[in-house]
Amino acid sequence: MSNKSRRENAGSKSNPFAECSTCKHKFKNERYIRCLKCPKFAQCIQCLSLGIQNDLHFFTHNFIVVEPPASRQLYRENWDQEEEILLLYGIKMLGLGNWGDISDFMQSKTALECETHYINTYINSTNAPFPIRKILPEEPLPPPPPFDTRTVESAPSEGHxxxxxxxxxxxxxxxxxxxxxxxxxxxxxxxxxxxxxxxxxxxxxxxxxxxxxxxxxxxxxxxxxxxxxxxxxxxxxxxxxxxxxxxIEITGKNKNNMTEEDFDAQVLKGITREDKAVDKKLISLAPYLGKEKTVNLADLLHNRQKKVSLIENRQMWQVLGVKSLHEGQLFNALNAKIKDDKIIPSEIDDWNDRIHKYNIKHGKSTSTEDENLLEKEKELISKENLSSHIYLVYKNLLIREFTIWGKLPRSKLRMMPKEHQRHLEAVYDLCVELGWIAAA
Incomplete structure (x- = not known):
């Protein structure tokens, strides 16, 4: 029987044992023993501990411990004064939140009862941390959680x-x-x-x-x-x-050799060397931008880099006099086969085969551009070592700018990229000489 039950049983009837049978000590809200062989014999704890006996009672007799009657309630109908003191003392000694240990210390309340009473009586009080100074009705216990609370073997880590x-x-x-x-x-x-x-x-x-x-x-x-x-x-x-x-699975050959650049590319999906350089710089911002924004930004930068590379490649084709997409692709294929300014011997047969197929499909590349040029234009092209295509691009640019603005001073050419200025000035002088544009 729990301490609580014994106190309630003892408090529910009058106490016939008002004093100790050996020292005549008056019992006042304290424990004492009652002999099972001597019906009217009661003894205080102090006399029991000394083994005091009389003509009828011997200390070898069996006895029971009688709990004091339950004290009156203080703040809740189902909590008496002693339980309130034990609860607060248990919290002080064992720590707030250790309800299981506090329950074991009190012996008369479960852990859930201790927690519910303390929170609703002390924490949620309008006078917190002090309780309301009146006896409140019994607090109903919360329903049990909808999940299994039984203890199981703990294996929390993924590497278990x-x-x-x-x-x-x-x-x-x-x-x-x-x-x-x-x-x-x-x-x-x-x-x-x-x-x-x-x-x-x-x-x-x-x-x-x-x-x-x-x-x-x-x-x-x-x-x-x-x-x-x-x-x-x-x-x-x-x-x-x-x-x-x-x-991320790290196995096999890259288990111990995965570089930081490989990791960046794996996360941000960079493919080319330029993309991986972008990823390396961008990955440091990832913790602060968030995954979605970082991935979107990486995609935009990869796409931009792809277009920049394409433009630079096409500009190089123009400078080299490449006249068509097919010629440009052929040029790129040739570059891939060159090492130390020579075609790799193992690639020669493949290159010859590629040229043969190109000639069959496209024939000899011819252009009618030279046929429509004046002799002075051809002389300029030869003197400046320009391709006909590049010369026409320069010529069209100058005539278009003159048409739009109505004038085109020579000083405007200084705004062009330096690698094109010399050729543009030569074409500009020829256009002025032939009367296609007027110098400002």
């Missing part, structure tokens, strides 16, 4: 042997498994987490009313430093989980 066996693995292959990541706690193993010795900062901190101001401030600063470590841990873990970095 049980989880690896479920996945059919003999050894860990992802960072989450290497680092013993615990997904439900959103934490890594304490020995593998960021600043894993951070708890040392607060391990021996105890605040005391006798602390000097400097000691108190030093302890507060230690707590702040520890909080910074916790904040950084949460931040880093949130980034890892958002990008799902910890589940």
């Amino acid at each position: 042997a049980m989880h690896l066996k479920e996945k059919g693995k003999r050894e860990p292959t992802t960072p989450a498994e290497y680092s013993d990541f615990m997904p439900y706690r959103h934490e890594f193993d304490k020995d593998k987490d960021f600043e894993n010795d951070g708890e040392i900062l607060v391990a021996d901190i105890h605040f005391n009313c006798r602390d000097e101001q400097s000691q108190f401030l030093e302890k507060v600063e230690q707590l702040k430093n520890y909080n910074r470590i916790l904040t950084e841990r949460r931040f880093r873990t949130a980034v890892i989980e958002e990008w799902d970095i910890h589940h």
Whole structure:
């Protein structure tokens, strides 16, 4: 029978044993013993501990402990004064929240009853942290949780042997498994987490009313430093989980040789050398931009880089006199086969075959552009070592600008890229000479 039940039973009827049968001590709300062989014999705890006996009662007789009658309620109908004191003392000694230990200490209330009573009577009081000074009705207990609360063997980390066996693995292959990541706690193993010795900062901190101001401030600063470590841990873990970095499979040849650049490309999907250079710079912003914005920005930059490379390639074709897309593709193929200014011997047969197929498909490349040029234009092209196509581009540009603005001073040519200025000036002089444009 629990202490609570015994007190209630004892308090429900009048007490016939008002005093100790040996020392005549009056019982007042205290425990005493009652002999099972001597019906009218009662004894206080002090006499029992000394083994005092009389002509009829011997200390070898069996006895029971009689609990004092229940004290009156103080704040709740189902909580008496003694229980209130035991609850508060238990919280002070065992710590707020350790309801199981507090329940064991009290013996008359369950952990749920202790927690519910303290929160509703003290914490949720309008006079918190003090209770309302009147006896409130009995507080109903909350319903049991809708999940299984029974204890089970803990295997929280993904690298636990049980989880690896479920996945059919003999050894860990992802960072989450290497680092013993615990997904439900959103934490890594304490020995593998960021600043894993951070708890040392607060391990021996105890605040005391006798602390000097400097000691108190030093302890507060230690707590702040520890909080910074916790904040950084949460931040880093949130980034890892958002990008799902910890589940990237790292196996085989790249298990120990995966470079930072390889990782950046794997996350942001860069392919070319230029894309990977962009990814390397962009990845440092990823924790602050978020995954969606970082991936979108990387895609935009990769696309821009692709177009820039395409434009530069086409400009090079123009400078070299490439007249068509097919010629340009042939030129690129040739470049890929050249090393140290020579075609790689193993690529010669392939190149000859490619040229043969090109001539069959496209025939000899001819152009009617030269046929429509004046002799002075042909002389200029030869003198300046220009292709007909590039010369016509320059000529069309100058005539178009003159038509739009009505004038085209020679000084305007200085605004053009330096690599084109000399040729543009030569074409400009010829156009002025032939009367196609007027010098300002």
